Amino acid sequence: MVKKQYDVIIVGGGPGGSSTAMFLARNGVKDVLLVDKARFPRDKICGDAFSGKSLGIARELGIVGEIEKVPNEVVYGVTFSSPKGTIVDIPFPGADRERKTKPGFCIKRFDGDNVLFQNAKKAVDTLEEFTVQDLVMENGFVAGVKGRTKAGEELEIRAKVVVGADGTSSAVAQKVGVGVSPPEHQVIATRGYYRGVKGMNGNIELHFIDEVMPGYFWIFPLANGWANVGLGILTSEKQKRKMDIRKLQEDVIRNSALFRERFRDAKIDNQGIKVWTLPLGSYHRKNHGNGWVLVGDAASLIDPFSGEGVGNAMTSGKITAKHISRALMENDTSEKSLSQYDKELWETIGPELRTSYNLQRLGKFKPLLNIVIEKAATKPKVREAISGMLANEQAKTQFISPLGLVKLMLS
Numbered sequence: 001m002v003k004k005q006y007d008v009i010i011v012g013g014g015p016g017g018s019s020t021a022m023f024l025a026r027n028g029v030k031d032v033l034l035v036d037k038a039r040f041p042r043d044k045i046c047g048d049a050f051s052g053k054s055l056g057i058a059r060e061l062g063i064v065g066e067i068e069k070v071p072n073e074v075v076y077g078v079t080f081s082s083p084k085g086t087i088v089d090i091p092f093p094g095a096d097r098e099r100k101t102k103p104g105f106c107i108k109r110f111d112g113d114n115v116l117f118q119n120a121k122k123a124v125d126t127l128e129e130f131t132v133q134d135l136v137m138e139n140g141f142v143a144g145v146k147g148r149t150k151a152g153e154e155l156e157i158r159a160k161v162v163v164g165a166d167g168t169s170s171a172v173a174q175k176v177g178v179g180v181s182p183p184e185h186q187v188i189a190t191r192g193y194y195r196g197v198k199g200m201n202g203n204i205e206l207h208f209i210d211e212v213m214p215g216y217f218w219i220f221p222l223a224n225g226w227a228n229v230g231l232g233i234l235t236s237e238k239q240k241r242k243m244d245i246r247k248l249q250e251d252v253i254r255n256s257a258l259f260r261e262r263f264r265d266a267k268i269d270n271q272g273i274k275v276w277t278l279p280l281g282s283y284h285r286k287n288h289g290n291g292w293v294l295v296g297d298a299a300s301l302i303d304p305f306s307g308e309g310v311g312n313a314m315t316s317g318k319i320t321a322k323h324i325s326r327a328l329m330e331n332d333t334s335e336k337s338l339s340q341y342d343k344e345l346w347e348t349i350g351p352e353l354r355t356s357y358n359l360q361r362l363g364k365f366k367p368l369l370n371i372v373i374e375k376a377a378t379k380p381k382v383r384e385a386i387s388g389m390l391a392n393e394q395a396k397t398q399f400i401s402p403l404g405l406v407k408l409m410l411s
């Protein structure tokens, strides 16, 4: 039974919203309503990689055991290919296929998000199939949400704080007027589920092929012989070149020398190729104000190089829950009080996002990508450097520093 007034309403039950709910409950804030326009389990267009960062937060929430029970594929490393066609396998640090350590998973969001949402449901009130359409405003503060149930009933529910965890086209972000990320800070990407792709090796695969530069084509392994296949490119480039990215994916699969044979017997599921936008963390979008905060994609927090966003959505949920709990205790949910969320969030993930943005910009230089991947294919030291970079922020920064690059060229 949904009440008329809560301490906190969270709009969106994806990784950002469900994590916020679980961390709020853990902090003792239980007068919380989590709403979503969908009914769980629900699909989300994604690469389905559940990285070490996401796994770390899931571990803190005590739900890794449940994640391991739904269909998933353990991933051990990354396979890169260069524009010239050189291929190299880089293991994740600590990946050990013999001892079956689990550095990361690929897990369909249909299953993974359901684990998060069902656990949030144990901790707070929930309302599914409720679409938020507007905010309640009072004395310059957000004071609740207005929306419609699937049956068409209009509801107004009030709260001291509203969390916008409603993804890329966040209604909350639009209503508070923070706008959308500019096209040079967005990626547009495809996703298709294929069965029967040959040559999968337990790694996620990132292919820097000519047709998709600046961006990449990916093949990620899933349980039961499925693969998540897609490509992503900066929205600004897509607009400039007037690309049809669905068709581009079909062309790459049909015609590219690297993939023609591997996809010869592969079949796509009946959803076909889907398209969605990734708001990148190279743009620091305003994420708080009087009585409101944004987390996850609504706050534009996706890694600009890897396209990973689940880990940062969960991290922002954890940090915002800490500051909402404090703000409620202090009876001060003003913009000034909630600005401490923004400060801690960007101190935590800002350096990594900046480094990834630099990597993304370097990745536009085809000759550099060719050299780095060719070096990695022949030199264990370079493979080690990249492996370290995948796990360690400082190593990543050194790797892309001018001195780091010169060292790599000369190695």
Ligand SMILES: Cc1cc2nc3c(=O)[nH]c(=O)nc-3n(C[C@H](O)[C@H](O)[C@H](O)COP(=O)(O)OP(=O)(O)OC[C@H]3O[C@@H](n4cnc5c(N)ncnc54)[C@H](O)[C@@H]3O)c2cc1C
Residues within 6 Å of the ligand: 011, 012, 013, 014, 015, 016, 017, 035, 036, 037, 038, 044, 045, 046, 047, 048, 049, 050, 051, 130, 131, 132, 133, 165, 166, 167, 168, 169, 170, 171, 189, 190, 191, 230, 276, 277, 278, 295, 296, 297, 298, 302, 307, 308, 309, 310, 311, 313
């Ligand atoms: C093609 C593609 C590939 C990607 N690959 C990866 C990857 O492999 N690994 C990775 O970590 N990240 C990946 N990402 C990024 C990742 O999908 C997002 O960063 C992540 O989903 C963000 O979580 P979230 O909770 O902020 O938003 P979402 O997961 O989008 O959840 C938002 C929720 O809000 C609900 N909602 C929306 N509007 C309303 C409304 N008005 N009222 C009520 N409910 C509403 C939706 O139903 C949804 O459940 C990829 C993204 C794309 C597009």
